[in-house]
Amino acid sequence: MRVSVIQMNQGSDKAANLEQARRLVEAAVEADRPGLVTLPETWTNLGGGRESRRLAAEALPPEGSGAAGGPAYEMLRGLARRHGIHVHGGSMIEDGGEKLFNTTVVFDPAGGEIARYRKIHLFDITGPDGTGYRESALYGAGDRLVTFEAGGVTFGCTICYDIRFAEEYLALRRLGAEAIFVPSNFTLQTGKDHWEVLMKARAIESQCWILAAASWGQYEERGATRSVYGHSLVADPWGHVVAKVSDGTGWATARIDRAVTARVRRDMPVLEHRAARRVDFEAAARRVDFEGAARRVDLDAAVRPATP
Numbered sequence: 407m408r409v410s411v412i413q414m415n416q417g418s419d420k421a422a423n424l425e426q427a428r429r430l431v432e433a434a435v436e437a438d439r440p441g442l443v444t445l446p447e448t449w450t451n452l453g454g455g456r457e458s459r460r461l462a463a464e465a466l467p468p469e470g471s472g473a474a475g476g477p478a479y480e481m482l483r484g485l486a487r488r489h490g491i492h493v494h495g496g497s498m499i500e501d502g503g504e505k506l507f508n509t510t511v512v513f514d515p516a517g518g519e520i521a522r523y524r525k526i527h528l529f530d531i532t533g534p535d536g537t538g539y540r541e542s543a544l545y546g547a548g549d550r551l552v553t554f555e556a557g558g559v560t561f562g563c564t565i566c567y568d569i570r571f572a573e574e575y576l577a578l579r580r581l582g583a584e585a586i587f588v589p590s591n592f593t594l595q596t597g598k599d600h601w602e603v604l605m606k607a608r609a610i611e612s613q614c615w616i617l618a619a620a621s622w623g624q625y626e627e628r629g630a631t632r633s634v635y636g637h638s639l640v641a642d643p644w645g646h647v648v649a650k651v652s653d654g655t656g657w658a659t660a661r662i663d664r665a666v667t668a669r670v671r672r673d674m675p676v677l678e679h680r681a682a683r684r685v686d687f688e689a690a691a692r693r694v695d696f697e698g699a700a701r702r703v704d705l706d707a708a709v710r711p712a713t714p
């Protein structure tokens with residue numbers, strides 16, 4: 407299965423963002439004939455403060471209802487149906503009533519919604535340049551792990567800042583994922599030092615393909631100009647970056663080769679090795695059995711539960 411990661415330069419004009427996404431998806435489909443395309447995080451709006459996000463937000467139809475949604479939701483469905491492809495809609499701003507959610511929706515080639523994921527880890531941090539981010543002031547956090555099947559491949563869903571939480575990727579691998587999405591608005595400040603390292607690290611440790619469509623360029627946020635890093639990429643389960651988008655908008659296409667996944671997992675069976683040791687390191691770190699100049703935790707039955 408071929409996958410195209412789409413790189414956008416969206417701002418706070420929702421209609422223009424929809425048009426840009428449609429144009430890029432159609433150009434990628436025309437050029438590379440992918441079976442699946444994936445968009446960046448919050449491709450329907452970037453910046454413009456609380457007001458712009460509220461305006462761009464769409465209430466989603468009840469999951470599984472098949473009912474119609476808003477303009478962005480229906481555009482994704484239309485692209486999937488028209489081109490006979492799977493569309494992973496990066497993330498949209500979901501109007502969840504009280505709170506917004508940073509939410510992925512996925513459509514199959516018939517235009518049916520087959521998966522929905524809300525970003526679990528919210529970006530409440532201070533960047534190295536002193537810029538503060540408080541995503542949780544506006545967005546609620548997701549509480550579900552999500553995988554779906556497309557073209558014989560099991561895909562896992564994550565969004566942006568989730569990339570820093572390795573456990574989520576290992577859990578998705580356990581659920582059968584072979585490729586994991588990370589649609590992103592990575593900041594330039596964090597991206598220049600962390601982006602590619604994190605993407606490769608998650609690919610290597612989960613032994614999954616990493617599909618990261620990103621926003622690129624500048625946008626306005628409450629009178630200031632901010633930059634997002636771009637560098638949309640696909641990494642294979644060995645951690646090789648096999649496709650990458652240059653500066654600007656565009657896309658890159660890679661083939662998910664299941665034989666590569668199988669070989670990497672067979673030759674380096676880290677999942678089996680982890681299972682064989684069965685250490686609950688989190689539980690171990692909550693306990694100390696000896697404390698002197700050194701600290702020691704015995705990996706006994708309390709942190710190594712018997713095989714079920």
Ligand SMILES: O=C(O)CNC(=O)[C@H](CS)NC(=O)CCC(=O)C(=O)O
Pocket residue numbers: 447448451452453459508528529539540541566567570591592593596597600
């Ligand atoms: O604000 C919105 O509307 C949508 N949310 C985002 O763009 C979020 C919060 S500001 N961005 C990230 O998570 C960047 C993570 C990142 O850059 C890192 O982990 O280093």
